[in-house]
Amino acid sequence: MWIGTDDTDSLQGGCTTYVATELILKFMENGYDLIGFPRLVRLNPNIPWKTRGNGAICLKVGKGGGKRIRIGEAEGNEIVSYSRMKSQGDIDEIVSMVDDVISQHIRKDADAAFVVSSRKFPYALYRKAVREIVEIEEIKKFLDENGIAHKYYRKGRGLIGASAAISWRPVDRTYELIAYGSSRWIDKESVMEMDRKCSSTFNNYDYRNDYIAILPKAKSPVFYGIRGDDAEELVKAREMLRKAEEERWIIFETNQGTDEHLQRKKIGEIKPYESVIVRGRVKKEPKDIKGGHVIFSIYDGEEMECAAYEPTKEFREVVRELKEGDEIVVYGGVREKPFTINIEKMEVKKLADVYEKIANPLCIKCGKRMKSMGRGKGYRCQRCGARANENEAVYKRIKRKIKPGFYEVPVIARRHLAKPLKRMAS
Numbered sequence: 001m002w003i004g005t006d007d008t009d010s011l012q013g014g015c016t017t018y019v020a021t022e023l024i025l026k027f028m029e030n031g032y033d034l035i036g037f038p039r040l041v042r043l044n045p046n047i048p049w050k051t052r053g054n055g056a057i058c059l060k061v062g063k064g065g066g067k068r069i070r071i072g073e074a075e076g077n078e079i080v081s082y083s084r085m086k087s088q089g090d091i092d093e094i095v096s097m098v099d100d101v102i103s104q105h106i107r108k109d110a111d112a113a114f115v116v117s118s119r120k121f122p123y124a125l126y127r128k129a130v131r132e133i134v135e136i137e138e139i140k141k142f143l144d145e146n147g148i149a150h151k152y153y154r155k156g157r158g159l160i161g162a163s164a165a166i167s168w169r170p171v172d173r174t175y176e177l178i179a180y181g182s183s184r185w186i187d188k189e190s191v192m193e194m195d196r197k198c199s200s201t202f203n204n205y206d207y208r209n210d211y212i213a214i215l216p217k218a219k220s221p222v223f224y225g226i227r228g229d230d231a232e233e234l235v236k237a238r239e240m241l242r243k244a245e246e247e248r249w250i251i252f253e254t255n256q257g258t259d260e261h262l263q264r265k266k267i268g269e270i271k272p273y274e275s276v277i278v279r280g281r282v283k284k285e286p287k288d289i290k291g292g293h294v295i296f297s298i299y300d301g302e303e304m305e306c307a308a309y310e311p312t313k314e315f316r317e318v319v320r321e322l323k324e325g326d327e328i329v330v331y332g333g334v335r336e337k338p339f340t341i342n343i344e345k346m347e348v349k350k351l352a353d354v355y356e357k358i359a360n361p362l363c364i365k366c367g368k369r370m371k372s373m374g375r376g377k378g379y380r381c382q383r384c385g386a387r388a389n390e391n392e393a394v395y396k397r398i399k400r401k402i403k404p405g406f407y408e409v410p411v412i413a414r415r416h417l418a419k420p421l422k423r424m425a426s
């Protein structure tokens with residue numbers, strides 16, 4: 001049986017993944033098994049009304065068979081998962097267990113919902129929910145027409161994520177080991193050591209900004225989360241950390257770090273709240289605006305503004321080196337106001353030749369340097385009055401400080417879905 005839940009967290013704290021662990025424990029107590037990894041499915045990160053992170057959960061439960069693996073621990077007990085399902089279990093029993101757990105943990109302002117189904121949902125639903133805006137009516141209609149068990153506690157917005165989580169298929173996937181607990185000390189050196197030794201992990205520590213990225217950004221029951229490509233290495237990574245004892249930890253299979261939110265577009269096709277990959281030439285050169293943000297524009301027949309905001313730190317240094325005519329591919333989320341691409345990474349395809357003037361034109365008759373008659377107005381010899389155009393001055397090609405290739409925002413500024421360059425190489 002597939003169970004999808006969403007919005008069991010709220011902006012005031014709480015966490016959908018924690019409620020997932022509560023669900024798993026409830027199932028285990030009642031003789032149900034977890035099949036495969038629990039799934040943490042991130043959806044469109046640009047939706048204005050999203051809760052932090054916009055992550056939904058999908059669990060597969062039933063009577064398990066096949067290979068049994070340890071995927072976590074809770075209050076000293078193992079959390080295990082099975083590789084295949086022998087039987088589905090009773091849907092009414094499952095629905096009532098899910099309802100019990102969610103009702104108990106729901107926050108006042110959370111638009112929690114869950115969906116229980118014996119069948120998986122079409123992949124297209126996930127694809128839309130990670131890239132665009134899905135209307136709640138669309139989902140309610142789908143659930144009603146197919147007779148799928150579901151419940152929501154307020155307006156039902158959580159049904160979108162709950163259904164989309166069930167429809168995700170791990171074509172590309174990563175894992176996150178998430179730990180919970182109230183004592184929170186962690187030794188930074190051990191995080192750095194783990195980062196260096198566990199090569200399949202990513203986004204652990206930002207060396208330049210001295211930022212421990214495995215710790216949650218906001219108030220949360222999450223103690224830390226280690227992301228990586230290899231679930232087994234995550235278990236080793238956890239053991240390398242010097243830290244307070246966790247109350248529980250569990251490994252989720254996830255679409256984090258996969259770039260599945262991005263779609264290739266021409267500038268004219270870009271809509272707000274999407275995330276896009278778009279190719280163009282730099283038109284307006286980068287400039288710094290108030291707040292430390294750097295903005296510029298690209299052109300492919302139409303023009304679009306792009307921004308590297310202050311939180312992207314040293315990434316702005318690369319962006320500032322862009323010159324008119326550079327060919328680049330920008331990856332990022334689209335804001336509505338101002339209508340801008342918030343860059344997550346970029347590929348410099350081809351650098352334009354950029355020249356700087358080193359001397360005014362020489363007068364052929366007099367052998368003297370001419371004088372400028374003002375910006376863009378050409379030159380004149382002060383002795384004989386001969387004239388020359390702007391392009392007759394002496395120019396030198398300047399050496400560019402950036403090279404073609406990929407550049408990404410630092411670990412401190414990375415979004416859940418953005419694929420790190422480290423993963424793109426493999």
Ligand SMILES: [Zn+2]
Binds near residue numbers: 366368381382383385
């Ligand atoms: Zn002259």
